[in-house]
Amino acid sequence: MTTIDRHIPDRLDSPLRSALFSWEALLVLVAVAIFIVNSLASPYFLNAWSISDLTFNFVEKGLIALAMALLIIAGEIDLSVAAIIALASTAMGMAMQAGLDTPGLVIVGLAVGLACGAFNGLLVTRLGLPSIVVTIGTMSLFRGIAFIVLGDEAYRGYPQSFAYFGQGYVWWVVSFEIVLFAVMAVVFWFLLHRTVFGRTVFTIGNNPVAAAFSGIRVERVKFILFCLTGLMAGVASVLLTSRLGSTRPSIAQGYELEVITMVVLGGVSILGGSGSIVGVVLAAVIMGLVTFGLGLLNVPGIVMSIAIGMLLITVIALPILWQRLKKARTV
Amino acid sequence: MSLMKKLFAAAAMTAAVFAMPASAADMKIALVVKSLGNGFFDAAHKGALEAAEEIGGVEVIYTGPTSATAEGQIEIVNSLIAQQVDAIAISANDPDALVPALKKAMSRGIKVVSWDSGVAPEGRQVHLNPSDTDLIGETIIKLAADYLPEGGDVAILSASSTATNQNAWIEAAKKVLPEKFPDINLVATVYGDDDAVKSTNEAKGLIASYPDLKAIIAPTTVGVVAAAQVVTDEDLIGKINVTGLALPSEFKQFIDNGASQAVALWNPIDLGYSAVYLAHDLATGATAEPGATLSIGRVGEVTLDDTNAAAMAPPFQFDKSNIEEFSKIY
Numbered sequence: 025m026t027t028i029d030r031h032i033p034d035r036l037d038s039p040l041r042s043a044l045f046s047w048e049a050l051l052v053l054v055a056v057a058i059f060i061v062n063s064l065a066s067p068y069f070l071n072a073w074s075i076s077d078l079t080f081n082f083v084e085k086g087l088i089a090l091a092m093a094l095l096i097i098a099g100e101i102d103l104s105v106a107a108i109i110a111l112a113s114t115a116m117g118m119a120m121q122a123g124l125d126t127p128g129l130v131i132v133g134l135a136v137g138l139a140c141g142a143f144n145g146l147l148v149t150r151l152g153l154p155s156i157v158v159t160i161g162t163m164s165l166f167r168g169i170a171f172i173v174l175g176d177e178a179y180r181g182y183p184q185s186f187a188y189f190g191q192g193y194v195w196w197v198v199s200f201e202i203v204l205f206a207v208m209a210v211v212f213w214f215l216l217h218r219t220v221f222g223r224t225v226f227t228i229g230n231n232p233v234a235a236a237f238s239g240i241r242v243e244r245v246k247f248i249l250f251c252l253t254g255l256m257a258g259v260a261s262v263l264l265t266s267r268l269g270s271t272r273p274s275i276a277q278g279y280e281l282e283v284i285t286m287v288v289l290g291g292v293s294i295l296g297g298s299g300s301i302v303g304v305v306l307a308a309v310i311m312g313l314v315t316f317g318l319g320l321l322n323v324p325g326i327v328m329s330i331a332i333g334m335l336l337i338t339v340i341a342l343p344i345l346w347q348r349l350k351k352a353r354t355v
Numbered sequence: 356m357s358l359m360k361k362l363f364a365a366a367a368m369t370a371a372v373f374a375m376p377a378s379a380a381d382m383k384i385a386l387v388v389k390s391l392g393n394g395f396f397d398a399a400h401k402g403a404l405e406a407a408e409e410i411g412g413v414e415v416i417y418t419g420p421t422s423a424t425a426e427g428q429i430e431i432v433n434s435l436i437a438q439q440v441d442a443i444a445i446s447a448n449d450p451d452a453l454v455p456a457l458k459k460a461m462s463r464g465i466k467v468v469s470w471d472s473g474v475a476p477e478g479r480q481v482h483l484n485p486s487d488t489d490l491i492g493e494t495i496i497k498l499a500a501d502y503l504p505e506g507g508d509v510a511i512l513s514a515s516s517t518a519t520n521q522n523a524w525i526e527a528a529k530k531v532l533p534e535k536f537p538d539i540n541l542v543a544t545v546y547g548d549d550d551a552v553k554s555t556n557e558a559k560g561l562i563a564s565y566p567d568l569k570a571i572i573a574p575t576t577v578g579v580v581a582a583a584q585v586v587t588d589e590d591l592i593g594k595i596n597v598t599g600l601a602l603p604s605e606f607k608q609f610i611d612n613g614a615s616q617a618v619a620l621w622n623p624i625d626l627g628y629s630a631v632y633l634a635h636d637l638a639t640g641a642t643a644e645p646g647a648t649l650s651i652g653r654v655g656e657v658t659l660d661d662t663n664a665a666a667m668a669p670p671f672q673f674d675k676s677n678i679e680e681f682s683k684i685y
Binding site: 066068069071073074077078080081178180187190191264267268269270272274275276277278315316319320322324325326328329 | 391392416417418419420421422424425426427429430431433434436437438439449450451452454455459475
């Protein structure tokens with residue numbers, strides 16, 4: 025009789041090793057590298073106000089990316105977020121003209137965002153339509169309503185106190201926007217990585233059928249995620265409207281693709297099932313660093329888009345190449 | 356063509372920035388445009404460089420977003436604030452949304468001029484309009500009168516009868532007629548609604564109704580092309596001169612074939628030139644207040660109105676001598 029005398033480890037890599045070779049570690053490396061390059065390339069970069077101004081380049085999109093990450097992990101997507109910003113902003117403009125003050129405006133903005141998200145969620149979960157189709161449709165619908173209401177006009181004259189959300193500072197160079205982003209990042213990290221709800225999101229993304237058989241109410245979770253994404257678009261709308269001090273129907277044009285770029289760059293699988301909030305936060309910061317750094321060098325916008333595209337491809341291709349190399353070595 | 360060119364330009368620019376980290380120029384003026392890759396603004400850049408060279412010690416930073424959005428311009432303004440430029444001259448994508456960002460720039464000591472597309476008064480110190488109503492009104496008559504030494508009948512082919520701009524220009528034109536152009540006889544004003552077909556029909560109607568017609572003045576880019584086409588088709592070149600406000604690139608063929616002696620429009624080169632001059636004036640201590648007179652170099656000087664806005668010059672004239680050059684620009 026032989027006894028099996030083999031040590032079976034809990035995990036193949038040590039925690040330290042897996043942390044070192046994780047996606048997040050790679051992103052930290054990229055962020056640090058860009059930070060150093062920026063400091064060397066421009067004498068104006070290392071300045072408290074510059075770095076504070078830099079955060080405005082990514083905070084509003086980053087807030088939506090936090091919720092979008094959960095949605096994409098669950099295997100769905102929302103392309104209408106920028107249009108939700110436009111519609112929520114238009115609604116706030118109407119509310120302002122009706123005489124509402126700052127608290128009322130914020131409630132209107134958030135409520136419209138939530139309602140738009142719920143509308144997307146209902147179409148996807150109740151009618152069983154693919155989310156990419158639904159949200160391409162609502163993208164035109166929401167922005168279309170904003171255009172019908174405003175045409176080539178604009179809402180201006182928001183109350184002075186309303187300007188605080190997008191232009192105010194909590195302390196010295198620390199803006200309200202960045203504080204809100206930090207708080208929401210922690211909230212979403214906790215929700216995704218430390219709650220049962222977060223685990224169900226991963227389960228649904230990996231295998232919705234198995235999730236349903238495990239007793240998870242798949243449709244309800246998805247509906248909640250759409251609502252959450254709409255709500256965060258409402259939050260972004262409040263911040264952006266406050267920062268611009270006015271509403272035009274073309275507000276936040278093209279934001280949806282930048283949000284999705286952040287999520288994918290953050291290591292969330294576009295096919296669903298995996299990803300982390302830390303990665304998304306790092307990706308948002310990297311996008312801000314790159315755009316602001318290139319801006320300081322007065323690099324034209326089209327080159328900036330190319331740089332972001334290259335960054336995305338490189339960061340995504342790198343680990344895959346790394347895996348291939350590792351495989352080739354072991355075989 | 357332009358993508359590769361821009362890539363190279365960007366690479367060269369980046370290299371230049373690396374090569375000389377400290378400022379080579381004493382003053383940095385940013386020319387922010389609605390979007391890059393637009394011939395009109397590239398021409399303005401040309402004028403800006405000309406002004407910078409003339410003034411001396413001025414570095415022009417030519418920049419703008421890829422797509423014409425206010426958000427893109429705000430990111431650019433933020434990076435210009437960080438670079439501590441001395442002045443920003445901007446053609447804004449949105450008169451309101453840029454106000455907070457530009458206010459921030461002004462609060463950090465940066466002078467702000469808007470040009471072409473203006474910003475609300477609280478978001479800038481001076482706004483430069485390409486021209487103004489009286490200057491345009493006088494110019495459109497002068498364009499016809501210059502080629503009618505003995506005077507004669509002229510008619511106006513306008514846009515729609517409710518077009519605010521055109522109506523104001525025509526009113527201004529009628530005002531200067533008796534004193535400055537006594538021999539010019541304005542026989543009719545018709546409306547082509549900025550529609551190619553309707554403008555063509557109205558032009559044909561004018562020619563049929565007024566056999567002695569010497570010139571058709573169309574202060575609209577659609578009407579002027581339609582009228583010139585009618586004159587060409589009906590073999591009236593040399594008998595009727597078509598003039599007005601026209602885009603050089605659209606209108607070049609009618610200058611070439613003689614249907615028109617000259618037309619006019621805003622000159623983007625002068626606009627960029629003047630915007631940089633104004634920015635320089637402010638950055639060197641000139642105060643922007645209603646009634647103040649500021650220099651814009653070779654273009655002359657401007658006087659600020661109640662809202663600190665100014666009109667640059669009469670529309671710029673295009674004829675056989677320069678249409679070739681400008682038709683490539685816009």
